[in-house]
Amino acid sequence: MIFRKKHLTSIDAGHYKNTADQQTEVMPVPAVVKISMSENIGAPCKPLVKKGDYVKKGQLIGDTDAFLSVPIHSSVSGTVLGIETMRSAMGGNDTYVVIESDGKQEEEETTAPVIEDQPAFIKAMRASGLVGLGGASFPSWVKFNPKNLVDIDTLIVNGAECEPFITSDHRTMLEDAQDVLDGAQAMMKWLQAENGYIAIENNKQNAIDKFNKMIVEQGIKNLHVFPLQARYPKGAERVLIYEVTGKQCDAGVLPAALGVIVSNITSTAFMGKYLKTGKPLTWKRLTVDGDAVANPKNVLVPIGASVHDVIEFCGGYKKEPRKILMGGPMMGRAIYSDEQTILKANNAILAFSAEQAAIPEETACINCGRCHEACPFDLLPTKFADAYQHKDVQALRDLQVMQCMECGSCSYVCPAHRPLAFMNKLGKAMVKEADKNARK
Ligand code: SF4
Ligand code: SF4
Incomplete structure (x- = not known):
């Protein structure tokens, strides 16, 4: 197909960024977490722990030899209650490691990984447990290890966050800006990418200003802020690549084939932090909003916490929820129960009342185009x-x-x-x- 326009068509889907100015709050450790062994696109992990085992926060609890996979670590310290099968938000029957927290958050000892070459970077990325945190959940180490590595010339850090309501990436930009810059520079270094762009919609001017200032102050070359129109779906990977580079990425074509790698901004910040600490991915910032939630906010939650516990931390339901979404209203997934648990790639929980979730009756097409x-x-x-x-x-x-x-x-x-x-x-x-x- 041919992309004929200078800017691809986008729509005004409303912004509703109600939580953009609120500092992220850390959720207390819940009594129990249920950590899915299917955290990524590709193969699920096999549990490496059994009932009765004591685990520390950050301890490896799941892995597999399958290619398209990443390891999984515990988000709490405590005792494994068992291995359960439960219907997931995606509709499959997934395996979960159920851990009763002891509230101590005793941590597995970690050190910053030693990175001397590109294979070591890729090895560290896999060990970190990173998947695409914008919702895609693709194993990051696979994306950053393309067959045509020598052809990669551009890294795009995706800070578009164009779905209504969601502000967790925006808070990452404001609260973890140095980690974003550190992560982006490391990614560019090991990709040997000459050009780096942090693409941000222009309804996040404070983030644009912050990165522009830090880039100048730190004398960072080849990494630039790329402002985008605040329209939907500017953050979609294929749209973003076209907006930033003018290159057309058809479905089924990997961005790497065009010399481009796109990294979600929260994934980039996580990598920046991981390279300094060696602490794997176990907690996640997400936006909790919707008219059924008493106190919408951005929350740092342990992976495996139930949606119910997360919403309780936000004051509980103030109205009967009719629809609960994991993700945004445009591309998110409705869940059948708030007993579902938080996955690495969740960036929002939205709970809507019957009034806000009402779907108007379908009528005949009027051929309006x-x-x-x-x-x-x-x-x-x-x-x-x-x-x-x-x-x-x-x-x-x-x-x-x-x-x-x-x-x-x-x-x-x-x-x-x-x-x-x-x-x-x-x-x-x-x-x-x-x-x-x-x-x-
Ligand atoms: S859902 Fe598909 S057909 Fe509809 S606007 Fe998006 S890309 Fe086009
Ligand atoms: S052409 Fe028909 S289907 Fe398309 S927007 Fe108009 S009414 Fe809807």
Whole structure:
């Protein structure tokens, strides 16, 4: 496909950044955490502990030899109550290590990793347990170890955070700015990337100003702030690459093939901190908001804490929650119970009342073309919907449904309230299934 525009189409999905000015609060250690062994895209980990074992905060509790994986560490000190299987937010039956906290937070001893070359950097990145923290949960060490390493010339640190409500990345920029710079410089060094950009939407002027000042004061060369329009979905990886570099990244093409690596800003800050301390990923900053939450705020939470415990820390529910999302309102995932537990890649918990979660009744398409107009990639959501409803796999292929990134912009602008992005998702699944069957 061809990206024909100078700036890809974006929409005003509202900002609702209610918690942007609030300092992050640290949640007390909950009585019990349930840590999923499926924290990343790829292979799940195998538990390395058993019922009755004592574990320290930061201790390795899960790992696997499978390629696409990262290790998992305990977020608390305490005793392993058992290994459980539970239905996850993604719908699968996942394995969880259940730990009763002793409240002492006794920590595994760590030292800063010694990095002398690129393989050592990659080894440290894997050992840290880092996955894409913007929601993608892709193992970071795999992303930073592309086959064509010599071709990588650009690092983009993604501080766009374009989903409404979410401000956790913004707080990372304000509260952990030095870690962001340290992480970005280390990444650039070991990628041997000549150009580095911290891409930030222009509704976060205080973050833009802060980084510009620090970069000048610290004499950092080749790392620049790249302001973006505060529109949705500027933070989507393929959109961001085009905005910053002008390079077109089609679905299925790795950014590395274009010489670019994109790193979420919170992932970058984590790496900056890890290289100084050796402390693995066990706690996560996330935004808790929505009209059903008594005191919306940004919270630092232990991975494996229940959504219920996190919301209790925010004053509990002030209204009956009808819909609870992990992630933002455009691309987040609705969960069936607040007993679900926090994953590494969670960046928000949003709880909405029936009033705010109400979905207007779908009506007939009026052929207004707004869905097409709203699509960053010039796709044809109405045609996808027709092809999906007729189960026409070839038409879905011809229309390039696989280019759809399920951003939800088309559904958002549709006056007939058609669930277009959802139909695209089902259409993509139909094509994948047909391809799988053809391979068989
Ligand atoms: S969901 Fe897909 S078709 Fe709809 S606007 Fe986003 S990329 Fe385009
Ligand atoms: S925006 Fe909705 S009503 Fe308008 S053409 Fe697209 S599907 Fe039809």
